[in-house]
Amino acid sequence: MLCAPADCVVETGCRGATAAFRRLAANAHSTAEHDILGYRVNRIGVRRGTQGRVVTEGICAFLAGVWLLQQLPALPAPSWSWLMPLLLPALGRGPWLRLPAALSLGFLLALVQAHWNLGYRLQPELEGKSLQVTGTLASVVQEDARRLRFDLEPDTLTLAGQAVPAPRRIRLSWYRSDQRPRPGERWRLLLRLKRPRGFANPAGFDYAGWLYRQGVDATGYVRSSPLNRRLGPPRWDSLLLRLRHRIGRLIDLRVANRPGAGLLRALVIGDRSGLEREQRELLRRTGTSHLVAISGLHIGIVAGFGFLLGRFLWGRSSLLSGRFAAQRAGAVAGLGAALLYAALAGFSIPTRRALIMTAVVLGGVALNRPVRPSRALAQVLLLVLLTDTGAVLAPGFWLSFGAVAVILGALSGRLHRPATAAGVGRIQLAVSLGLLPLLLAWSLPVSLASPLINLLLVPLFSMLVVPLALLATLAGLVSDALGGLLFHGLGMALEWFWSGLGLIDTMTASWQLAGGVERPLWQVVALVGGVLLLQSPAGIPGRWLGLLPLLLLIWPPTQPPPRPGGxxxxxxxxxxxxxxxxxxxxxxxxxxxxxxxxxxxxxxxxxxxxxxxxxxxxxxxxxxxxxxxxxxxxxxxxxxxxxxxxxxxxxxxxxxxxxxxxxxxxxxxxxxxxxxxxxxxxxxxxxxxxxxxxxxxxxxxxxxxxxxxxxxxxxxxxxxxxxxxxxxxxxxxxxxxxxxxxxxxxxxxxxxxxxxxxxxxxxxxxxxxxxxxxxxxxxxxxxxxxxxxxxxxxxxxxxxxxxxxxxxxxxxxxxxxxxxx
Missing domain, CATH: 3.60.15.10 (Ribonuclease Z/Hydroxyacylglutathione hydrolase-like)
Structure with missing residues (x-):
């Protein structure tokens, strides 16, 4: 559980925040019950049929509070977090108290976590000084012709022999080094550091915000010095990290100098540093970036294969099936497979989010307690926010939850179970349409051809590319010959993939809406309304009117030009x-x-x-x-x-x-x-x-x-x-x-x-x-x-x-x- 520093907030306040939605203020005169994340709670005058709505409303208000905190240029004083225990009883009241209390709790929990995170940043007076650090390599080492890049978790940090406060995590570059550090090793290094900082431009990438989400508290470089030396072999608890490093080197060796090497590293160990800039831009333009980020799609694929395999093998034994249903055993196997894949990806932020979602769904199956999809989505959203309020800063957070919400809405409305390719295509179209306002709100590029592209590529990655990449990795760890053969075939296939995607990009260039265009709020609201109208059930009249706001896409907003002479x-x-x-x-x-x-x-x-x-x-x-x-x-x-x-x-x-x-x-x-x-x-x-x-x-x-x-x-x-x-x-x-x-x-x-x-x-x-x-x-x-x-x-x-x-x-x-x- 996250707790604030002692000088920021009392422990009871932190506990109250993390438990805010596990109970809705038990009341002795309650007439109905709720079940949230396994805790039975009460509330006056609420019928069983409205439980889901009440919970969802509260979680959405909590989300709004978290989001509001992230918009501030400076943080309020941490002493405001004392209000958290006082707000908990209001969660059991009517909506006029419950929703503001939920919003305030989200705001205050985000405040506590933000102060906690910023408290570890490098002290301003240490910027640009020569600092000596001892610490452990905590990431896969990225290497190019000029430098090595890696993250270090410091044990000690000293300035002129005097200990100074150490950040939790430092991102380092080591230029022209003849050393080859490995993950998990302890090193002593001489550094020059600065606080996380990026360029600040309209339509620019917020590098400082990205570092904040990754938990990086300082950046810098290693200075040339005889003090730089390895202090010991890799620690025992770095086994997973060393395995990821070994797999990365294996892929580099077997698929060297081929366009598919970076894609394989991304799919297997979650390291996208090997993707060339042109490849990243191609994925963005065609709306296929999600294919190479280990998140819901990939975790779901692996969990699905694990579920099917576990259920099949368990069902072969009548003795085992009699004691524990094959369906439940398959859910445990699927969850285990998803956990292993998430570990292989380094438990990155999108991976953790997908793993929580998978755990809620498969956990319900394993415990024989089916969870309504909408309830499961709300519970996952709450869990993600409780563990990391900074998640709302990433577009992927909104896009992943938005995609699942659109799919659930489509399945519960008109589409039901899509047994045909046409049904799957309608779901893909619904997802692309539903995510359109989010993409525009984040000023991301939109490809009108992305539904068709994803309709082709999602099954290809789901059924072939991801399973074969993991199989080739497993084979490569066991047998050089077999692994080399599989990697060679995958490398050739991925070359064709990049060539084909480039051809599609050229053919659909006129279908693309450039990113980086900031749209006014009224346009985003109009687009949301149009999308909701188009996604509404078939019986609602005038659904075609939802097409009218989409015409705004044809005329992107432009700044009024200066007048002559200006x-x-x-x-x-x-x-x-x-x-x-x-x-x-x-x-x-x-x-x-x-x-x-x-x-x-x-x-x-x-x-x-x-x-x-x-x-x-x-x-x-x-x-x-x-x-x-x-x-x-x-x-x-x-x-x-x-x-x-x-x-x-x-x-x-x-x-x-x-x-x-x-x-x-x-x-x-x-x-x-x-x-x-x-x-x-x-x-x-x-x-x-x-x-x-x-x-x-x-x-x-x-x-x-x-x-x-x-x-x-x-x-x-x-x-x-x-x-x-x-x-x-x-x-x-x-x-x-x-x-x-x-x-x-x-x-x-x-x-x-x-x-x-x-x-x-x-x-x-x-x-x-x-x-x-x-x-x-x-x-x-x-x-x-x-x-x-x-x-x-x-x-x-x-x-x-x-x-x-x-x-x-x-x-x-x-x-x-x-x-x-």
């Missing part, structure tokens, strides 16, 4: 690099594409492209890569794979590596929608490196801005001579990320901006921006803001002459897990 400016958070977007009424200019961090991740594809899609931009009119350095141009290829560009320019076109890149030259000017653009640098001559950066001035009715790239003092002196009064602007992006080699006093005085923005990564290794540079801009009267602290920074240069901003995405969309300490 423009929008966004400086995105891409870490240690730069990417900016300028949008006029009918045109889009992108200045720099951010860095390329690895073969699988670059800012252009992961940050810029989703932002442009979120903004309704389908084509870049002009892409300017200020110079050839990787932190400015590394994301260009990834960006262009997603969104085409009309014209590409750079201060160092020969270093970009793209066809058709033109040089930018001082004096070139153009106008878009009443907004004027002019290059101020580089002038004619031999400019190289940072000083070759394109310097762009943009002016509208509300003011002007200056984009400076990486120019240093030689280029700044040239600008002062050549540009003169054109340097006087309202907003400057500080040159070279705030390096001391830039931002000379002359440039600062000549620009005299109201705002100075710094594009730099959080706690970057260069120490940008330098304190003396920040002080220089502030002394000139500029308000200084940086992407490291603010995330993406937005300004609106209005056509009415008003300049509004800055607005920082991290501050305006803060959540308690990603705010600054």
């Amino acid at each position: 423009f929008r400016f966004d400086l995105l958070d891409v870490g240690q690099g730069m990417a900016a977007v300028i949008r006029t009424r009918q045109h889009t200019l992108v200045y720099d594409a951010g860095p390329r961090y690895s073969a699988r991740f670059d800012a252009g594809r992961a940050i810029l492209a989703p932002f442009l899609q979120w903004s309704g931009v389908g084509r870049i009119d002009r892409l300017i890569l200020s110079n050839g350095d990787a932190d400015h141009s590394g994301g260009a290829r990834g960006l262009l794979r997603e969104i085409p560009a009309g014209r590409i320019q750079s201060g160092e076109p020969e270093r970009i590596g793209l066809v058709g890149v033109e040089p930018c030259r001082a004096g070139e000017a153009w106008s878009w929608d009443g907004v004027r653009f002019r290059f101020l640098h580089p002038t004619a001559g031999e400019w190289r490196g940072n000083d070759a950066s394109c310097v762009l001035r943009v002016e509208g009715r509300a003011g002007s801005l200056l984009l400076t790239g990486d120019i240093e003092r030689p280029a700044e002196r040239s600008l002062l001579r050549q540009a003169g009064r054109q340097l006087d602007v309202d907003l400057v992006v500080v040159p070279h990320h705030g390096s001391r080699t830039s931002s000379s006093p002359g440039l600062v005085a000549a620009t005299s901006p109201r705002f100075a923005l710094v594009a730099a990564g959080y706690r970057n290794r260069f120490g940008f921006p330098r304190p003396e540079v920040v002080a220089r801009w502030r002394a000139a009267g500029a308000a200084v803001a940086g992407t490291a602290g603010e995330g993406a920074i937005h300004f609106e240069f209005g056509a009415d002459g008003e300049l509004t901003g800055p607005s920082g995405w991290r501050r305006d969309h803060a959540r308690y897990w990603n705010g600054d300490p």
Whole structure:
């Protein structure tokens, strides 16, 4: 049971929260009984026929309370959790008291768990310090050409020989290491750590939130040091972890350099790190990502095979069948098989959720106590929330429970038992339609062809791919020859799978609705109403009217464009690099594409492209890569794979590596929608490196801005001579990320901006921006803001002459897990 720290909440309050729905406040004058999770409880004036409704209402209110807590930018004081015991009696009253009490209990239990989780985070004063840790490797080791990645559970953490509070779990990278640590081993390492943090951009992935859900309290890297050494062999309790590691290495060996290797690792041990970015995107576009995440589908498959096999074998013995029904024995076998598969997948969050659902259903069969499906779903929902209130932060939580609810509704209404392919197809269509509002609410891509694709692939994975993958794994652990043969065949088959899925993706490209588009609440509500009407029983008149809200999908919402003479400016958070977007009424200019961090991740594809899609931009009119350095141009290829560009320019076109890149030259000017653009640098001559950066001035009715790239003092002196009064602007992006080699006093005085923005990564290794540079801009009267602290920074240069901003995405969309300490 989860309990809060002693200084946060008394133990009785925590116990009361976890038992809130095991009893509904027993009352001596009750006339009806409830049975929830095995506890018989009472309530006045409730007929037996309404028991399920009362329980479901209470659990839904509890869910709403948990969800509300997750929307807060900061947590309330933990002392509020004292209210939990006081709220329990209200659960036995009428709905006007019962439902608010259930909602409040959900809110307070989530508050207790959130304070408990955040209490283990790395202390802010330890960020960037050299720390010595002893601990145990607690995950499968992921390896690529550059680094090793693994999780460590610390035993001790010291700074200069003094013990300091240790996080529960640390995610580490070890670059260029000749060591090969194995799961379960104890190590002593020298580390540099920081608190969990991610980029903060519109339509961006919340990495800090993902780390929070995984229970990771710090991230960092291993420093090169003679102190780094193995302290002992793997511990006995790491047997399962070592087995998962061995299976992963076995798959890598047997299916090496084939597209199916990553998919097999995902299906067998739940490790999706081997999937290439293109494969992940293909799965998302076709609505088949659930096929490679070990969750309800896969656990259900294994439990079903275990049930059938256990029932068959048990039924062969009349002696055993006489003592214990084969049906019940099959349920025990199915539950055991599901437990083993979940363990093999590392008990990941989706796996635990599916295992709880399986345990409730098969447990009822094994105990000869059939559970109504709707009641079972509500009980599973409650159990998941009691054990992990943070589960509501994941789209998979809503999609999995939503899918089961839709299936139950379809089976209890029109479809009953689908004995034909047409019946199964109708269920698949119902699920796809029912999940549509959830996908749109989470800004996920929607494929209108996904019902047909899943109708083909779900049986294929259920009956062939998953069972054969597990069989090949078992055979590989016993016999190299047999395992190698099965893995070779699976590898070839999965190559065909990827090729076929790619072909389907190409054929159905026009059926896809791009993700990352934020829809207003009224559209989501209208879509929910339309889906509910379409899913209603056949006797209800006017069901066809549910199709009308679906027409909203044809016209995705777009932001109203600026009026002529106005423009929008966004400086995105891409870490240690730069990417900016300028949008006029009918045109889009992108200045720099951010860095390329690895073969699988670059800012252009992961940050810029989703932002442009979120903004309704389908084509870049002009892409300017200020110079050839990787932190400015590394994301260009990834960006262009997603969104085409009309014209590409750079201060160092020969270093970009793209066809058709033109040089930018001082004096070139153009106008878009009443907004004027002019290059101020580089002038004619031999400019190289940072000083070759394109310097762009943009002016509208509300003011002007200056984009400076990486120019240093030689280029700044040239600008002062050549540009003169054109340097006087309202907003400057500080040159070279705030390096001391830039931002000379002359440039600062000549620009005299109201705002100075710094594009730099959080706690970057260069120490940008330098304190003396920040002080220089502030002394000139500029308000200084940086992407490291603010995330993406937005300004609106209005056509009415008003300049509004800055607005920082991290501050305006803060959540308690990603705010600054």
